[in-house]
Amino acid sequence: MPRFEPLLERMPTTRTPEFVDRTAPGGAAGERPSYTAEAPFKIHGGCGLMGICDESGSLMSGENAIRAMAVQRDRGNGLGGGFAGYGIYPEFPDHFCFHMMLHDVRAKEEAEAVFDRHFTVDLAEPMPTRPVKGISDAPLLWRYFLKPDPHRLEETEMSEEDFVVHVVMLINSTVDGAFVASSGRNMGAFKGVGFPEEIGHYYLLEEYEGHTWVGHNRFPTNTPGWWGGAHPFTLLDWSIVHNGEISSYGINSRYLEAFGYKCTLGTDTEVAAYLFDLMLRRHKLPIELACKALASPLWSDIDRMPEEERALMRSLRAVYGPGMLNGPFAIVLGHNGGMVALNDRIKLRPLVAARQGTIVMVASEESAMREVLDAPDRVWAPRAGEPVIASVAGAEQPFHDDLHLSADEVSCAVTGVVETCETVEVN
């Protein structure tokens, strides 16, 4: 679309790879990508998605996630794919793992300087990748297993989680060309521009094992900016993938802005991320009720409920009405304790679920589950607005209890948009 052209001129994706020598130090500031280039306007697009969780905590190969997305290839258009895996770094279960997207060596050096000031980095290495046809112009991809520097932590009097997210904001706001793709413990996001099976293959996902995986296939109707803009979105261990276009975006974003969030990307996924943060972390709503607020029952259904439930639902809907996601959507929230899948109140987007023993799986199409599960006990289509919740046994379910972020800090951490981060004090 013409209106994107001036921005795209500055984007590496419009250049042939040889124009960007990522190994050379520096580069003109104007060439550094910004997350905002992804969407100065509302982004339209459909997609496909998947989520799988073994509630026993047993680990599964990332190949499952790739295969589930691969059969749903026609739901995307090759302009974005991504995954998040949980429990994938058993060697470093207590470390935070930063998956970094770096435009060039200078960005890497600057980001590492930030790490050095705040963390003890126990392992830094390039993300293992393999060349894949169709995947080009990847940024430098590195990962860092790290822990907050005890002295800095003590100085700031923050929780470890707050400390880590503050460093995410610091990098996003001050290090040109560096973006934190994920920063949780024992998890990671793997995403980029391409079909999801290509992206998964590029990252050698079949060599990882996790108890929970989510995947996303994107069909944007605009040209995506750079790899950071692919999905999932993450906040610490949360990852969010989303299918559909929410027709209530306008009021959802204004509602969140009243709570201090900054909706800068024009994507429904961003809005969903903040709504979860608001309801689960800040308002302490149980996940089941947060889902009822996001995909409210109809008034006619509420009116038929028993009095106590009716009073609750009426208030939930009246209070969170501006946050209700109206229009077609299916969404999966992954986290260290499992996953939650939800679709809209009148089932305008598909979501199918299956269970095989302790494994719970969801996807946009049943074929994704048939591809992965050899003998599901049950395959069903969840009712509109009825969440599918999978919980890993023994995993803690409170949602980010140790985070004390303000809304604009969350926005900065999730999006890495420089303009958003400018309003946040980071040190």
Next chain:
Amino acid sequence: MAAVKEAGTPIEGYIQVDPEVTRDGDVVTIDCRGIYYKHVNEAVRSAFAEGATTVRLTNVNGQRYIGTGISGKGLRIEVEGTAGQDLAMFMDGPTVEIFGNAQDGVGNTMNAGTVVVHGDAGDVLGYGMRGGTVLVRGDVGYRVGIHMKAYEGHVPVMVCGGKARDFFGEYMAGGMLVLLGMDTRIEGPLVGGYVGTGMHGGVIYLRGEVEPWQCGKEVGIFPADEADMKQLRPALERYCEAFGVELAEVLSVPFTKLVPISHRPYGKLYTYV
């Protein structure tokens, strides 16, 4: 079930190669394992063009458009596995039998022919269906039988053996839509809300009862009488034959009939400039 993965090659959902085809008289078998739908459907069309009367698709998983746009009587497609989106769309005459579940959009704008699903079927089943028969053994999703219509000799019939979600028979303009609630994995009522909302033609038969709040304001709810059961019986017989169900068992519960109370339910809605 994915295409064979060799070290160093990407995992593909479907590979873009011609499927393996074996022929035994009039019956052609196509192994669809990991094959992209375009190649599968080309092979189906070629088989019919070359005189096959039955095409058996094995190892199907999510391939789209099976039987879509195919015309001709006496042609038969058998599907083993999970059929993908828009199965039998625009189909005009053939029979498609699925030994497994069907995804969304089966029988979309179908003109004639038969679809038999031995498992469950997804959302928007039989959208705008103008003729032919759809028989589903199990549960069906949202907006099933939406805008089914009839025209002269074309009268579509759909029988779903399980339970259905909301908007069953929405906008229905003709034909017969039947829900049995027998072979189901859904807990709760036979059917969701907004049954027959916007209905202005045709008839819905439900095996069992329905609450008025579940139904659109455009429909009247009546116990099925003798004449109704006579009209319904052939459809039930076809269902029983297809799935080996005892007719007596089907008939052991009284049916409810839903019909529109007006062919023009919105006559009073408008005023004129």
Next chain:
Amino acid sequence: MPISLIQPEFKVHIDYDKCHKCGRCVQQCGWGVYNFNERPIPDDAKCRACHRCVTYCPAHCITIKKNDLALRDNANWSAGLRTAVWRQAETGGVMLTGMGNDKPYQSIFDHLVLDACQVTNPSIDPLREPMELRTYLGRKPDAVSVESDGDGGFRLAEGSGVEKNVKLDTPIIFSPMSYGSVSLNVHRSLAMAAERLGILMNTGEGGLHADLYPYADNVIVQVASGRFGVNPEYLNRGAAVEIKVGQGAKPGIGGHLPGEKINKEVSETRMIPQGSDAISPAPHHDIYSIEDLRQLIYSIKEATGYKPVGVKIAAVHNVAAIASGIVRAGADYVYLDGFKGGTGAAPQIIRDHIGIPVEIAIAVVDQRLRDEGIRNQASIVAAGSIRSSADLAKAIALGADVVAIGSAALMALGCHMCQGCHTGSCSWGLTTQKPELTRRVDPEWGAERLTNLVHAWSHELQEILGALGVNAVESLRGSRERLRSIGLDQQTCDILGVKPAGL
């Protein structure tokens, strides 16, 4: 010298060939236009073009035309301005008028257009799928708190819900119009319609006639500076109480119901002597500042067991800050009345030149309350020339929770906007207390017409929501992304928070 320099505005023409000489026109005209001398003889000077006679003439032989008596064109000195000068030179009086601002100010609503879904998200069929308009009026908590119900589920924590909100089946209520300014039959019509529609009528400042006590669940009782009819029983005969600070048609000034309109029943309802003038002071003399408003809000809450209390203000320049103060003072809703709002009587100079458009007021108040994080704490009711369901939808998209309709409601009852409310001689029997005129409105007939109107607008709003691909009105509310402007300047667009079409 002529008696007056002012020539009749209208010409009444009777086709005597068709005239039945039945005298119906003489009987119907409240303004005394007709004399009967073998046949009806009109006095053009008294005609207000209210069409009562035209409507009731069995022979269809009456035509009312503009008097096309030429005045020399002058774009600066309109005919209206010249007439006003002559009239004031004759009388020395303040020009008094009724209904809303009739000057050709730009209508912002007419420069806003709504969105629709195509491909990337579906439109929704409003006739067959759920399309929810239910709206809760009142203060809402920022968050819902729940506690375990001991059975794996949850229940509402005490005091965390919206029990005190008023449920509306559609986001349209009736504007305050006092008994006194309008007739009891108008009040009856409004109350009956409000009950059938699941919405609210508003007493205005003239009290609530005892006949309407059964409609308490569908009534907002108003407390204005004159405190007419206000006593504990009155306060408790409403679903909500409204403090009227100002009115869009006459911001900053009070009211004056002449003694002639204070008959026995009005007197009883207002609790003032028959025949005495009912004067509403310009301000509430117990509200000289915002903390006084808080004091009044809470005294009403104390007196009513904490019913919702709203505050009605005229939209003026600093409306955002004022509304913010009102919410912080404890109001459950803020009623914003734009400068095109109607009135029973107002000085023309005030009506036509004071205040700001309601579109702007909604936009700046909604944004200010959001900026301050208090938008949940109060509903916004918008009024002041909501002329159609398009205005309704646009007002909601700008941020209003509910709109109130007054002029449109009166038109449903027959009003032709002749702007003669202040005369007390309304031929349609609306803004009068003359028994021979007020009986022209049969409350059952009136209630049906009002119900029809609100149903029709609600259906149209559902059509709009369907096109927008949302099935609940809360998903349009404040969703300015679904609006675009055509032909508004950039600054106005910025204030409205609306992008120009094309972006």
